[in-house]
Amino acid sequence: MVQPGVKRDSVRHHPAVNGPSGASDELPLWVRRQDLTEADLPYIHTLLADSFEEWLEQADGFPWLPACRIVLLHPDCTRVAVSPGDADAPAPAEWSRDILGDTAASLAIDSCRPAHLRADEHSSASLRAFDSLAVPVFSRTSGFVFAALACLLPAGSAQGSELKLLQAAALHFRSCLYRRFELLFVRDLLQSNQLTSREERRRNMLFDVMRRLHDHIDVENVLSEVFNSLEQLYPLCRSDLFLSQDYSSTNEKVKPLSFHLQDMDLCWRAFMDGERREETDAGRRRIAFPLAGKQGVYGVLRLDVAEDAFDEVDVRFVAMLTGGAGTAFEKARLHEQANVLIGELRLINELTQRLNSSLRLSDTMQFATAELLHLFKADHCFILQLDPMKGHFTVMSSNVAELHQEVFATDYGFCGVMLSTKEPIILSDYRSATPVSSHLMEVTRSRSLLASPLLLNGEVIGAVMVAHEQANHFSYDNYKLLQVLSAHLGLAVSNASLHAEVRRMVITDNLTGLFARHYLNERIQRKQEKDVSGSLIVVDIDHFKKINDTYGHQVGDAILMQVSTIIRAAIRESDIAARWGGEELAIYLPQLSLDQTLRVAERIRKRVEAETAPKVTVSCGVSEWTSGDDRVSVESLFYRADMALYEAKHRGRNCVAIG
CATH class of the missing domain: 3.30.450.40 (GAF domain)
Known part of the structure; x- marks a missing residue:
């Protein structure tokens, strides 16, 4: 039962329970003013147990009665810890009201006052061998109960001073707890500060990396910056970049994303889904980050690290780095493609101009x-x-x-x-x-x-x-x-x-297929400028007007074509045959002597007489020029050949004459 004559408020501020906390005076005042809150209750079991263990070590000189058991309870009446005691009289493991009913501990927690129950006042048989005493332990500022310290004594052994001793023990326990609480608070602050500093360094580094990435307009430099940053941040991490595009790199860590390789499944899933994928095997953690820009996914960055060497903060950091690298890669790739396109357009323009210039x-x-x-x-x-x-x-x-x-x-x-x-x-x-x-x-x-x-x-x-x-x-x-x-x-x-x-x-006669007269003149003129000699044969079909009058112009045209065919077959590829006009044909033979030209003319004459149908004959006039002539010109060459042709006609036709 609750000890009579003690009010709740007076207990809450009882000097024996709420005295000095015992925390280190070396800590700043603002740290010593920190306190537990009711929101901390679900999470303080470990703190209570560790503080109780420390208190037991320091309370070794307390004048407890023999066979006394000290129990620490949470405000929800669950047992947190118990002091060592006689195995023949064990303290209950579960202190909930559903099992034990009212206990000194539950009464102390409910009333916020010290409580004392005799053995016969317990409703649970497991406690009827004990007298129980309990005091609540209050927070140092807001005054709510965050624990209860209970004492179990063999029935009838209480001497009257145990409650005050327990109150002193509660004060000591609270001092131990707040010392640990303050140290934990400082440790959490330091960890938070370290985490904040680490995050700040990472943000600054990420900013610097992003700035350098976006300063590059060359794909190779972008990829090198990514690998250098990863190596600087995670030296024990193995990184590889698999690109899907047709891109060859001098960096050995850049490889093509192949669908056929067995160990590419993780990368392919990340590439196809556009999301991070990871797997763990034999203590190694493999993470695949998609290298994506605004226009699509370009590849996958795969990291291989020890399973415990990478936390989620690192994963998020690399994900942001990869995201920025994807955008920078896309920009650099587009810049390179634009330069290639400009170069191709310039090349096409130059090539087209050159092609069309000739x-x-x-x-x-x-x-x-x-x-x-x-x-x-x-x-x-x-x-x-x-x-x-x-x-x-x-x-x-x-x-x-x-x-x-x-x-x-x-x-x-x-x-x-x-x-x-x-x-x-x-x-x-x-x-x-x-x-x-x-x-x-x-x-x-x-x-x-x-x-x-x-x-x-x-x-x-x-x-x-x-x-x-x-x-x-x-x-x-x-x-x-x-x-x-x-x-x-x-x-x-x-x-x-x-x-x-x-x-x-333009340069060919449409009927005979021989060259036109003006082309022959041009060629002879060029030959006379470069060569040292040449010959000309002028061929005239005998009685051609009579053939036209007798057989018609179509037969006359056929005769012209037959004679032209014979001429083409009788001369060299370097010789030039042309239709001079009407039934007259001309052949220029560069670098050929007069005797050789006479043999060619005679061969043509004989073949025409033998192969034409209806049968016709031709007369030929031959002339030559050499570089030693007084006058070398196309006109003089044709004039002499024309005069020779008249001579052949005068002789009776079907012969060759020299001019």
Whole structure:
């Protein structure tokens, strides 16, 4: 029962219970003014137990009666600790009211006063062997009960001074508790301060890292900054970066994100989900952070650390670092791509200007071949032109001499594929299971291939192919660039071909297929400027007007074409045959002596007489020039040949005369 004559308030401020706390006077006053609150009650069991253990060590000289047991209870009446005692009379392990009913401890906690119950006043049989005394322990400022100290004495052994002794013990216990509380408080402050300082250092470091990351506009520098920062912060941590894009780095820690490797599952899940993923195995902790920007996920940063070496604060810090690195990587990558695009546009512009500056097809193709070899760092390049009439592709330009003018059927090789699909081709390795055979690839022993059709108005007019002897040499960016360049190259080839065709029509006689008179004059003039000699044959069909009058102009045209064919077959490739006018034809033979020219003229005369139908004959006038002549000109050469022709006519036709 509660000790009579003691009010609650007087107990709360009882000098024996609420005296000096015993805390160290060395601590600042503001620390000693800190106190427990009712919100701390669910969390103070450990503090109570440790303080009780310390108090027991210091209370060894207390004049307790033999067989006395001291019990420390929480305000919810759960037992926190008990002093050692006689094993034959154990103190109850559970002190809740549901089990023991009212006890001195529960009465002291409820009334906030010391309480004393005799053995026969206990409702629980487990306490009827004891007299029980209890005093509440109050907080030092707000005065709420945060514990109770109970004393169990063998029944009838109380001498009357035990309650005051217990009150003194409670004071001592509270001093021990507050000393521990103040030390814990100071320790928590120090830990909080250390944590705050650490967080501040991390924030400052993160700020510096982010600033340096965003100062870089080069991808390689961004990646180096990430690894340097991680190595500085976590020297025992192993880090690797797996990139999904077509990007090669000189940093050995940067690797491609491969779907086929077994240990890539963690990284692939982080990459696909765009969220952090981790796993633990054999004491190691592997964490995968997605390297993401605003436009997507570019790769995964994987850390491998000891399981206990990384806390959640570290994880959050690396996550923020990776997030900033992803944005910086994206910015640097976009900057590099923009520079590449600007370079490509500049290259396309320059290449287009150079291609269009020359209207000679051979010059255009040779220039394009050299530029493509340099641009794509290729080993071989081929530009082919489609001849739809003959149904084949012809190698018009190549750095492989043995393949120049090589002809391929329209259904063969990669050119055949492009003719049917009108789509470009990128091939990583020709030696792998490639269903298409290619003579060009086999002769050059190439493995990588970029190819694109040359289109004009949606129709294939040719193809361009660049090859390399190593596998996987070309990138997808190379593929896209060749696709753009091939459009300009196709237009340039078309323009050059059209120009060549127009020029051919201008310098060629439409009926006979021989050159026109003005072209012959130009060629002779250039030859006379460089050569030392040359000869001219003027051929005239005898009685041509009579043939037209007899057989008609169509037969006359046929005779002209027959004679022209005979002339082309009788002369060299370097000789120049032209229609001089009407039924007159002319042949210039550079660097040929007069005797040799006479034999050529005689051969033509005989073949015309023998091979034409209806049969006709021709008269020929021959002249020559040498660098030693007094006058060297086209006019004088033709004049002498024309005079010789008149001489042949005067002789009776079907003969050769010299002028």
